Each structure stands twice: as C-alpha cells, then as structure tokens.
Amino acid sequence: xxxxxxxxxxxxxxxxxxxxxxxxxxxxxxxxxxxxxxxxxxxxxxxxxxxxxxxxxxxxxxxxxxxxxxxxxxxxxxxxxxxxxxxxxxxxxxxxxxxxxxxxxxxxxxxxxxxxxxxxxxxxxxxxxxxxxxxxxxxxxxxxxxxxxxxxxxxxxxxxxxxxxxxxxxxxxxxxxxxxxxxxxxxxxxxxxxxxxxxxxxxxxxxxxxxxxxxxxxxxxxxxxxxxxxxxxxxxxxxxxxxxxxxxxxxxxxxxxxxxxxxxxxxxxxxxxxxxxxxxxxxxxxxxxxxxxxxxxxxxxxxxxxxxxxxxxxxxxxxxxxxxxxxxxxxxxxxxxxxxxxxxxxxxxxxxxxxxxxxxxx
Amino acid sequence: xxxxxxxxxxxxxxxxxxxxxxxxxxxxxxxxxxxxxxxxxxxxxxxxxxxxxxxxxxxxxxxxxxxxxxxxxxxxxxxxxxxxxxxxxxxxxxxxxxxxxxxxxxxxxxxxxxxxxxxxxxxxxxxxxxxxxxxxxxxxxxxxxxxxxxxxxxxxxxxxxxxxxxxxxxxxxxxxxxxxxxxxxxxxxxxxxxxxxxxxxxxxxxxxxxxxxxx
Amino acid sequence: xxxxxxxxxxxxxxxxxxxxxxxxxxxxxxxxxxxxxxxxxxxxxxxxxxxxxxxxxxxxxxxxxxxxxxxxxxxxxxxxxxxxxxxxxxxxxxxxxxxxxxxxxxxxxxxxxxxxxxxxxxxxxxxxxxxxxxxxxxxxxxxxxxxxxxxxxxxxxxxxxxxxxxxxxxxxxxxxxxxxxxxxxxxxxxxxxxxxxxxxxxxxxxxxxxxxxxxxxxxxxxxxxxxxxxxxxxxxxxxxxxxxxxxxxxxxxx
Numbered sequence: 162x163x164x165x166x167x168x169x170x171x172x173x174x175x176x177x178x179x180x181x182x183x184x185x186x187x188x189x190x191x192x193x194x195x196x197x198x199x200x201x202x203x204x205x206x207x208x209x210x211x212x213x214x215x216x217x218x219x220x221x222x223x224x225x226x227x228x229x230x231x232x233x234x235x236x237x238x239x240x241x242x243x244x245x246x247x248x249x250x251x252x253x254x255x256x257x258x259x260x261x262x263x264x265x266x267x268x269x270x271x272x273x274x275x276x277x278x279x280x281x282x283x284x285x286x287x288x289x290x291x292x293x294x295x296x297x298x299x300x301x302x303x304x305x306x307x308x309x310x311x312x313x314x315x316x317x318x319x320x321x322x323x324x325x326x327x328x329x330x331x332x333x334x335x336x337x338x339x340x341x342x343x344x345x346x347x348x349x350x351x352x353x354x355x356x357x358x359x360x361x362x363x364x365x366x367x368x369x370x371x372x373x374x375x376x377x378x379x380x381x382x383x384x385x386x387x388x389x390x391x392x393x394x395x396x397x398x399x400x401x402x403x404x405x406x407x408x409x410x411x412x413x414x415x416x417x418x419x420x421x422x423x424x425x426x427x428x429x430x431x432x433x434x435x436x437x438x439x440x441x442x443x444x445x446x447x448x449x450x451x452x453x454x455x456x457x458x459x460x461x462x463x464x465x466x467x468x469x470x471x472x473x474x475x476x477x478x479x480x481x482x483x484x485x486x487x488x489x490x491x492x493x494x495x496x497x498x499x500x501x502x503x504x505x506x507x508x509x510x511x512x513x514x515x516x517x518x519x520x521x522x523x
Numbered sequence: 524x525x526x527x528x529x530x531x532x533x534x535x536x537x538x539x540x541x542x543x544x545x546x547x548x549x550x551x552x553x554x555x556x557x558x559x560x561x562x563x564x565x566x567x568x569x570x571x572x573x574x575x576x577x578x579x580x581x582x583x584x585x586x587x588x589x590x591x592x593x594x595x596x597x598x599x600x601x602x603x604x605x606x607x608x609x610x611x612x613x614x615x616x617x618x619x620x621x622x623x624x625x626x627x628x629x630x631x632x633x634x635x636x637x638x639x640x641x642x643x644x645x646x647x648x649x650x651x652x653x654x655x656x657x658x659x660x661x662x663x664x665x666x667x668x669x670x671x672x673x674x675x676x677x678x679x680x681x682x683x684x685x686x687x688x689x690x691x692x693x694x695x696x697x698x699x700x701x702x703x704x705x706x707x708x709x710x711x712x713x714x715x716x717x718x719x720x721x722x723x724x725x726x727x728x729x730x731x732x733x734x735x736x737x738x
Numbered sequence: 739x740x741x742x743x744x745x746x747x748x749x750x751x752x753x754x755x756x757x758x759x760x761x762x763x764x765x766x767x768x769x770x771x772x773x774x775x776x777x778x779x780x781x782x783x784x785x786x787x788x789x790x791x792x793x794x795x796x797x798x799x800x801x802x803x804x805x806x807x808x809x810x811x812x813x814x815x816x817x818x819x820x821x822x823x824x825x826x827x828x829x830x831x832x833x834x835x836x837x838x839x840x841x842x843x844x845x846x847x848x849x850x851x852x853x854x855x856x857x858x859x860x861x862x863x864x865x866x867x868x869x870x871x872x873x874x875x876x877x878x879x880x881x882x883x884x885x886x887x888x889x890x891x892x893x894x895x896x897x898x899x900x901x902x903x904x905x906x907x908x909x910x911x912x913x914x915x916x917x918x919x920x921x922x923x924x925x926x927x928x929x930x931x932x933x934x935x936x937x938x939x940x941x942x943x944x945x946x947x948x949x950x951x952x953x954x955x956x957x958x959x960x961x962x963x964x965x966x967x968x969x970x971x972x973x974x975x976x977x978x979x980x981x982x983x984x985x986x987x988x989x990x991x992x
Contacts, residue, residue, distance in 0.1 A: 170653070171680065171685075172648055172677075173532070173676065173678055174650060175531065178532070178650065182650060190821070193817065205531075221813065221846070222842050222843065222845075223842060225842075226812075226813040226842075226843055226846070228813075229810045230814070232806075232814055233816065233817025233818040234817040237784070237817070237821040237822040237825065239821040241817070241821065343532045343678065344678050345648070345677040364804075365804055366784055367802060371781055372780075372800055377797075377799065377802055377803065379802075380803065381797075382806075382807075383789070383796075
C-alpha cells in the first residue's frame with residue numbers, strides 16, 4: 162500500500178485532523194459526510210488531503226444520505242467511512258441499522274456533543290447508548306471509546322481492519338473535547354508497524370459472467386417470515402458472541418489491593434487516571450477500570466477486577482446521566498459491590514471532581 | 524496593528540494573546556479581535572474573561588452572545604467589522620479556513636491600511652507544514668503575508684532540538700520566499716536554552732494560554 | 739403450458755413474480771429487462787430497490803442487486819456509483835419512496851447531476867401498506883387515508899416529479915414520464931435513461947404511470963381507463979429533457 166505518512170514522526174494536531182490522517186493511512190478510499198459540529202474538521206482535512214492521494218469525498222444532503230452512501234460504497238467494495246455527532250448520529254441510526262442487518266463493514270467516527278436534541282456543540286458522553294445499542298436492532302456493533310489522539314489514530318487503523326474482518330459496523334467514539342484538543346501524537350504507516358491492512362472486497366458488482374460463471378448476488382435486509390429473520394439475527398448473534406472475546410479491550414490499574422474502583426471511559430478516564438495517582442499519594446486505595454470497547458463490553462474483565470481484592474465500592478464517572486452506568490450494570494449483574502456514580506451530563510470531569518467524590522463516599 | 528493567520532492549531536491565538544498582553548503590560552491600549560468564523564465556539568472564547576481582567580479589550584463572541592448559533596460559520600461580531608477605527612493597538616486572531624488571510628476582507632479598511640502587518644504562524648510539527656514543500660505550499664495558499672512567526676513545538680513533548688530543527692526549515696523557506704521572520708516563539712520554560720544568536724532572529728518567550736481553554 | 743418469452747436478464751428461479759394480477763410493475767420490469775439485454779449490460783448493472791411494492795423486485799433480475807430502506811435507494815445508488823463509476827446503477831422505487839420520504843435525496847442527487855438512473859413507479863397510492871394517500875394521489879381520489887377523496891386544500895396537489903426534476907437539472911440530465919399503457923415508448927425512455935448514464939452525461943430519471951387494481955378496486959377495463967384517461971390527464975407523458983433530442987423516435991412506431 163502507498164505510504165502516506167513516511168517516516169513515523171511526532172506531530173501536534175487536533176483530534177479531528179487525526180481522524181482524517183488515520184483514515185488516509187488506513188487506506189480509506191472515500192468519505193461521505195454532512196456538516197455538524199464538532200466533527201467538521203474531519204471533513205475539512207479529508208477534503209484538503211483526499212485529492213492529493215486519489216481519494217474521494219461527497220458532501221451529502223443530510224446524515225441519512227451520508228450513512229446510506231457509505232453503505233453503498235462499502236457494498237461496492239470500497240473502504241468507506243463517515244463522521245458525525247449528536248442529531249446527526251440520531252439520523253445515522255437508520256443506515257447503521259442497515260449496516261448491522263447486512264453486515265456491512267462501515268466505519269463511523271462519532272464526536273459526541275451535548276444532548277438531548279441540539280444540546281450543545283461542545284462536548285459530552287451522551288451518545289453511548291445511541292452508538293452501542295441505537296436503532297431497531299440488537300447492538301451488533303463494535304464500539305471503541307478513545308481517550309487521546311494517539312488512540313484515535315491507532316483505533317481508526319484497527320477499526321477498518323476489524324470492520325472488514327468481522328463485518329460488523331465499527332465505531333470510533335470520541336467527543337468534542339478530543340475533536341478540538343491539540344496534543345502531540347505519532348503518525349505512522351500501518352505497514353511500518355507490521356500491521357497488514359485488510360483488503361476490501363465487493364459484495365455486489367462482482368467479477369464473473371452471471372448465469373455462466375456465477376449466480377447473481379442479491380442482498381436484502383427484509384424478510385417475509387418471522388422465522389427467516391429469526392435465523393439471520395440468531396446467526397449474527399452467535400457470531401458476535403463468538404468473536405467478542407477476541408475483541409474486548411480494557412485498561413485497569415491498581416485493582417490488586419483496591420477499596421474502590423473508578424470506572425470511566427473515553428476522555429474522562431484521563432481524569433480517573435490522575436485521580437487514582439493523587440488518591441494513592443494520600444493513602445487511599447483507589448483503582449481504575451476503563452472499557453476501551455463499549456461493544457462488546459469487557460464485563461467478565463470487570464468482574465475479575467472486582468474480585469481481585471473484593472473492592473467495596475465502584476464509582477462510575479461519566480459526562481452523561483448514567484449511560485455507561487446502565488451499560489455496566491447489565492454486564493456485571495449479580496455482583497454485590499456497591500455502585501456509586503458521578504454524573505455530569507454534557508460537562509467535562511477533572512481529577513478533582515473524582516477525588517472529591519471518592520472522599521465523600523469512602 | 525497585527526493580524527495572525529495560519530493553519531488550524533498552528534498557534535495563531537497563542538501569538539495574538541501573548542502579543543496583546545505584552546503591549547497591554549507596557550501600558551498601551553490594546554484590542555484583541557477574534558475573527559474565527561469557521562468554528563467560533565472554540566478557541567478564544569473560554570479565555571475571554573481572563574484576558575479582559577488583564578486589561579485587554581476583547582472583540583469576539585461571548586457565550587451569551589452566541590446562544591444557539593454555535594453551528595454557524597457566518598458569525599462575526601459587528602464590532603470586528605469596524606475595528607480599525609478604534610484607538611490603540613489592534614491584534615487580530617484570524618481563524619483558519621480555506622480563505623486564509625482573505626478573512627481580513629471582513630474588516631473594513633484592512634486592504635488600505637499601511638500599518639497592518641499580516642503574520643503567518645508556522646509550527647513545523649503540524650502535518651500540513653512538516654516539510655519544506657508543504658510549508659511553501661501552505662504560505663502561498665494564504666495570500667498576502669508580511670512576516671512569519673516560527674512556532675515549532677509539540678505541546679508538553681517539546682524539546683530544544685525539535686525547536687531548532689523545525690525552525691531552521693521555516694527560516695530557510697522564509698528566506699527563499701523573501702518573507703521576513705518576525706520572531707521565533709518559544710515557551711517560557713525554555714528561556715536561556717535557545718541559541719539567541721542564530722541568524723539574528725529574535726526569540727520571543729511566550730506563555731501558552733490555550734491549554735487553559737481546554738484546547 | 740408454454741412460458742411467455744422473458745428477458746434474459748430476468749432471474750428465472752424467482753418467476754413467476756409476486757406482483758398482483760394487473761399490476762404495472764411487471765410491465766416496467768420487462769421493459770427494463772429487455773433494455774438490459776439489448777444494451778448488453780447485465781454484468782455491469784447494480785439494481786437497487788426501495789421498500790413498498792418495488793421491494794418485490796429485489797431478486798427479480800439476474801443482476802447484482804441490493805435492497806435498501808424506504809426512501810433511501812437513491813443515496814445507496816449514489817454511494818455505489820461514486821465508489822465504482824464503471825458500474826451501471828439503477829434505483830427502483832415507488833412514488834412514496836421517491837417523492838415523499840426520500841424526496842430530499844431525489845432532489846439533491848438531481849441537483850448534483852449524479853450519474854445514476856432512477857425509475858419511479860407512480861400508481862397514485864401506497865400499495866404495499868394497504869392503499870394510503872401518496873404524493874401522487876389525484877384530487878378527489880379516495881384512499882384509506884383520504885376516505886372522502888384527496889382535498890388539495892388540506893393536502894396539496896399531486897407531486898409533478900419529472901417537471902420538478904427537469905427544472906433543477908442541467909441539460910445533460912435525462913427526464914421523462916412514461917406510462918405502462920404505451921410499452922414501446924416506455925421501453926425507449928428507459929433505454930435513454932440507461933444510455934445517458936452509460937455515456938456519463940448525468941442524472942437520469944423516468945417516472946412511469948402505472949396501475950394498482952388491487953388498491954384501486956378496479957376491474958381490467960376500469961384499471962386501464964384510470965391510467966390512460968385520469969392519470970394521463972393530470973400527468974402529461976413525454977420526455978421533458980433529453981441529451982438525445984426530445985421525441986426522438988429511435989425505435990419508431992410507439
């Protein structure tokens with residue numbers, strides 16, 4: 162594959178730019194998008210870079226169209242992606258549902274903004290439920306929640322591969338802060354790290370003469386009988402269950418002697434990390450657990466973390482009103498650990514917020 | 524009268540703030556203008572009150588001014604349009620965008636003013652300006668540029684070598700394009716560590732305020 | 739029993755097809771199939787269908803096909819064409835999918851002059867969901883959601899699709915209205931709409947006046963009368979825009 166980055170080097174950039182460069186390095190061929198803050202610079206930079214590397218872009222009439230054109234391009238065998246946020250993510254649930262149903266390897270970057278409704282254009286973690294379980298389906302999606310620019314780059318490269326390997330729609334869940342923050346990170350060409358990019362392949366528009374060399378490919382997402390749909394969904398579910406252990410990713414620290422485990426995801430986990438260090442310095446045995454994949458969720462891993470020292474309490478910290486909390490509770494149902502929470506919907510969480518909360522509940 | 528242009532996250536706002544505060548601390552009347560029309564809800568806004576407390580006149584959009592308009596790209600505080608009629612020093616932070624320095628057309632009289640200096644801020648660690656060819660291509664895309672600020676840094680991971688290496692490339696391009704270097708901007712924490720005699724280019728030690736605005 | 743002659747591009751394992759007796763879809767799909775054969779494009783065609791009765795065509799052709807969501811066939815076809823310009827994309831939809839729930843896609847694809855061919859079947863109602871009022875329901879026409887007849891005062895007038903699309907497309911677009919009652923003309927218009935895409939000229943759109951005896955509750959004679967008289971009176975048939983010259987009777991004797 163063509164080298165985009167050349168020699169790996171440190172760069173200083175925003176999260177949205179990172180998305181564009183990562184997609185380029187991952188070999189994405191076309192982006193479809195519709196303007197919505199805070200993801201706009203993904204398009205701004207993709208449109209600046211794409212023609213230089215023979216990649217394409219279409220600004221569609223809305224997010225429905227951006228999602229469905231992405232579905233079409235993927236069916237035609239091209240590595241395609243889109244990016245959106247908030248109300249745009251709501252509209253894209255329709256095409257994301259089609260991608261789930263037809264197992265289309267679509268990649269979407271979600272830069273969460275405040276909600277409900279138009280909310281704010283700035284920041285939140287309120288699109289967790291929507292991104293993991295949105296649509297009229299069963300949440301057969303792969304969702305990575307990133308915490309910094311390096312991860313945005315790494316997981317976009319990984320995300321394209323996971324999408325094309327397993328054929329479940331794949332999401333990079335960021336947020337407005339990550340989108341706009343500037344920080345150093347290292348860009349690289351996947352091949353230089355020994356990462357082989359999976360070659361996309363068409364689902365329609367196949368080679369071979371129809372009727373002579375092959376049958377026509379007829380793709381559908383609607384079924385006449387309940388039983389037909391049942392079989393399709395159950396087959397998808399079985400495959401999703403099977404691959405979940407290979408997919409789950411998480412980070413944990415200091416759980417071995419923990420009295421309290423702080424659970425957070427995405428950018429908030431940076432604050433949790435700092436908070437644990439500060440609390441430990443004060444003699445409080447705090448620890449952290451961060452799911453990187455929100456779908457599939459590292460539920461067993463969290464149970465294990467709880468069991469390590471029989472921690473008394475678990476604190477869920479999120480910039481939403483319980484979206485991570487609900488996700489987590491269903492995954493560790495039956496655990497007797499007391500679950501406390503720090504909900505700040507649409508507002509950033511810093512280490513002191515967590516430190517104070519921990520002190521107030523221990 | 525100065526206008527800072529440059530790539531997204533190149534350090535325009537940082538330069539504008541530092542310059543404005545420096546002049547203000549010297550007892551001058553300074554107006555700082557936020558001309559980011561592409562994403563007006565970000566950049567300078569979170570620092571507005573802090574800067575006002577330090578004596579700067581701020582023209583931009585406060586939170587309450589911009590309610591419900593966060594998405595639009597056509598946001599301009601009307602005062603910005605006539606800012607050149609104000610007394611004292613005017614420092615303008617021009618947001619990024621494909622129009623480059625042409626954003627200045629929004630300021631009445633900017634094209635006629637002989638006192639206005641358009642300064643391009645270049646950070647060699649930015650992917651769009653990380654090679655001699657890219658820097659040249661980028662500066663050419665801006666339109667009129669009167670001077671360049673070399674602002675190579677990597678945030679918390681900046682090193683003296685990185686500054687020297689990156690800025691050297693910028694100096695070289697500036698020379699070939701016959702554009703003067705206004706100064707090299709270096710984080711205050713490197714004071715005394717940067718070779719001051721290099722090519723007679725003035726070093727300006729700056730404080731990075733933008734991390735305080737989250738970005 | 740002798741099976742009727744069918745186009746080579748029809749997929750025989752799915753025949754006989756599932757449309758109601760007297761439905762116009764079969765005629766439109768026959769005209770499309772014969773054109774695919776004659777233009778020899780079976781292996782390049784991507785056929786995409788909407789939700790509604792047009793859905794029943796999802797496995798109709800021996801061509802690679804994809805079925806989309808209600809109203810979303812246009813963007814899926816656009817995505818495929820943008821990704822693989824060498825493919826010939828044919829979107830197939832009803833009046834509800836094209837003019838109502840998917841109208842923003844139709845409008846914008848037309849404005850962008852996307853190199854796709856769209857065939858929209860106008861039968862003045864939502865057939866598959868049980869005969870509700872459509873954007874194309876005629877004034878006074880009774881449907882399940884206009885039980886006293888469509889009142890333009892409260893529900894507006896029928897959508898004039900080709901007129902509207904003709905007004906917003908450049909001259910390289912192809913826009914026509916055909917009817918199942920004039921087969922040769924229908925076939926010629928669809929052929930032009932395919933040729934226009936194949937030559938890379940621009941957006942190609944054919945609305946086809948069609949029949950829905952099941953929901954109209956009409957016998958054969960009444961069905962034919964409605965499409966030939968009532969519908970054509972309101973929706974003029976012909977080419978509105980053609981890079982090949984309007985009214986060019988290539989195949990003669992319509």
